[in-house]
Amino acid sequence: MSDFSIAFIGAGNMASSIIGGLTASGHRAASIHAADVSTESLEHLTRVAPVTTGTDNAAAASGADVIILAVKPQVMAEVCASIAPVVAESDALILTIAAGVPIASYQRWLHTAAPVVRCMPNTPSLLGSGASGLFASPEVSSLQRERAQAIMDAVGTSVWVEEEQQLHAVTAVSGSGPAYFFLFMESMVNAGERLGLDRDTATALVQQTCLGAARMALESGVPLDELRQRVTSPKGTTERAIASFEAQGLRELVHNALTACSARSEELSNELG
């Protein structure tokens, strides 16, 4: 599994994180090639791992088993045009991490029904703690699915969805999700300050509480509602806070926010499609 060759088109933040994760998990740097228009991005990447780099997208993609498209959605059409002649001559898997661009657009820009896996990652991938949703076009083989999963598992965990449309929900839950937790943490820090803590103390307590709660949710095997109830002593302090959240409609607020996010993801797909 670790010997297949990978070409990255775009060598920015996400590409260097994935490459860092891949090489840390045993993938040979010699079988990874990266192309970028920016020599600065390429220089930064070679400090992460000794991969082959260049500014010619088609040269990097040539001979690769997996071509990872790690550029912004706005330049995707141009990038696909640059590699289309190579893709036409190969059976490489196209793995794209760009938000919003539908599979039909890649196949149109590449002028072929290439096997495409769309991935919606999130920013904690930069630390190896990402959560990614994956969707495969019908042309993707089982070996290619395994390879796509192995690549994204190098920077966190990944789940497959059965329908491309479900990537809108993945975007609403995990793609944009880190921002919701940051907002909640900001709100807790501000509340802690107003209750008399200095900002640094409130920040340290909030950060560690968030990490601890996430680890309990992940590692205890106990359902979320039970974990919450274990903190909530009858007639105690937590009960008052939870009652306040519930009375002010926190669950409905969250539902509305994720619905708005998913709807925007659909709008963007229509614009980029």
Ligand SMILES: NC(=O)C1=CN([C@@H]2O[C@H](COP(=O)(O)OP(=O)(O)OC[C@H]3O[C@@H](n4cnc5c(N)ncnc54)[C@H](O)[C@@H]3O)[C@@H](O)[C@H]2O)C=CC1
């Ligand atoms: N769901 C999320 O929160 C996240 C999604 N993403 C997606 O991942 C993709 C990459 O994001 P980042 O790595 O953060 O962006 P970045 O801006 O760090 O890297 C993109 C790279 O593409 C290069 N590039 C631009 N035009 C090019 C061309 N024609 N040929 C070759 N390279 C070219 C740029 O020079 C740059 O180095 C984006 O599509 C983004 O939407 C990334 C991070 C998180």
Ligand SMILES: O=C(O)[C@@H]1CCC=N1
């Ligand atoms: O906000 C956005 O549009 C992108 C997609 C998911 C996370 N960031």
